[in-house]
Amino acid sequence: MASFSSRSRTSSLTAAMLLLLGVLFMANLDMTGAQVGICYGMMGNNLPPATEVIALYKQHNIKRMRLYDPNQAALNALRNSGIEVMVGVPNSDLQRLSNPSDANSWVKNNVLNFWPSVKFRYIAVGNEISPVNGGTSWMAPFVLPALVNVFNAVRAAGLQDQIKVSIAVDMTLIGTSYPPSAGAFRGDVISYLAPIVGHLSYAKTPLFANIYTYFSYSGNPRDISLPYALFTSPSVLVWDSGRGYQNLFDAMLDSLYSALERLGGGNTLDVVVSESGWPSAGGFGTTSDNAGTYLSNLIRHVKGGTPKRPGKAIETYIFAMFDENQKQPELEKHFGAFSPNKQPKYNLNFGGHRNWDISTEQNATVSLKSDM
Template sequence: MATFSTSSSALSAAVILLLGLFMANLDTTGAQVGVCYGMMGNNLPNAREVVELYKQNNIRRMRLYDPNQQALQALRGSNIEVMLGVPNSDLQSLSNPSNANSWVQRNVLSFWPNVRFRYIAVGNEVSPVNGGTAWLAQYVLPAIVNVYNAIRSAGLQNQIKVSTAIDMTLIGVSYPPSAGDFRGDVKKYLFPILGHLEYAKTPLLANIYTYFSYSGNPRDISLPYALFTSPGVVAWDGSRGYQNLFDAMLDSLYSALERTGFAGSLQVVVSESGWPSAGGFGTTYDNARTYLTNLIQHVKKGTPKRPGAIETYIFAMFNENQKSPELEKNFGIFLPNKQPKYNLNFGAHIDRIPAEYNETIPLTSDM
């Protein structure tokens, strides 16, 4: 009896340990992928319903593009980690330290710690060579520094990181990935920002879309390479083999950071990535489902250059009917009626998996 009791206890302990490790792995998986909450639709659910939808689907990180007060109120006590955006329209104002202090007090400190802010993204895709945002470039670094100083004054600089989100048009050389380099005409703008991020030990935020690279050059970029479905290595870069375009794009950015000579240790958070399901070339439901399913699985692993989990935010939570052009309306992973477009797994807890759940999501496509 004693022997049986000891063995039974050991077996129970082992089962509990394995279950704990499994749950921890689910938690890590779920925590790595967030979803961007855009609001450019006139038929979207209210903020409280949206936050509940995040919780129901175990989506533990949210990107907000502006400090929408209804959303921030709804996030109180939700335990969802938030990337809060400073809209481009506020950059000039926040280049004044007093205005930045007021902004942080009103939109961050008045909600902390009931809202778990993770990042503040000061500006989105501002570029000195983009006609639409070029005039704002002069304000990005001052706004970053002022918001950072306001966060630091509150003693929260280790909890809330202040950065900015770039897009891949700032990369001048992207192939091979080891040759990655920034455009010569953006370095004067970008390098001081990177220097500050390095000083503050803050990741760079980057919006990375294989869709736009593929749709802009389908002759040289194959659909399987863009969708993570290539059966083998497509491109070799020295000893590194690239089986998908996402890794190649991200590693070209890491190479560009290293090439600055001072920002090589910066981490990159993928602040947007997605695939539209309609409205343009290559925009099908199956392509979007395949890309998103594979992205969620792939970012657990890292790239050939930088192995390890990649913090990533899917764009976007909903189809947004007030965006343009047409394909921009179709990035959502949920419809405005809160029905899911795809069967995506954000690492649901073990007690939420229904008994009849006995199928696996395909990680590759037969396209």
């Protein structure tokens, strides 16, 4: 009996160690796939210099950054930092970059001159251009030519596998979002998006999408509950094609996947969430508690995929690094994860000095009665 007891204790300890190692391995694997970045916006007159911002990213183990333009001070500060970068072509440059020689010059001056000491991951050619939005519709004809020209310039440098070139869209292009399996783009944007999706499929490049549950919730609080938008709902109502939805983020992203499939993107075209966040002031439902809850839950949640594409980490960029006091309207000033004095506004964990919470998220069910 003594011998059996000894073997039993040894086996139990061995099993426990193997389980612990397995959990640690899976946690590390998950973190690698779902590393969350932050968008570095600069529309403030009280923000720290770029060198201090890059140091802040490193201090908090934020390993990915989105830049909205090739700011030279930021790019120089990023040299040898190890931070992976999504750099943007500003909307104002799209018409110029529809000329191949100008696109070649842009890539040379803003990417190749910094590569490889700056780890470019993506180039976002324009942000939230829509052929039916009066403010950006005039730019829409230049998006595809600029996208193709920038891609060709990157390919000419032999970097098409390291640096992917895409566009960033918002959810206003979606015409049907409920249920998620019925997701479809608006009829009046199909001719704009179809050739872009075709190019992205050819180039094996993800689409970038800015996804905000906040705006869906604040625009329709009667049918969309706050817990559903914050990943905290304790109950479920929506079942769609055998898939249960416990949060609005998944429903919005899966409706986009469905729309892309209908447009010819197939089930292999990925989506990178290029912006997501929640304002802490300035509008309906904007509190520090709500913003902190959303961001902390988002960071945990994107490790696990969506009901339509489970087990696949969702690369995500939080909007934004700082509160930006020169943005309009008022709520746009309050999306920062940090204050301009570099103090964190919330207790967020980017995988640095604190341990990740690897506990399983609670099952939840939500009520969603109409299109998001």
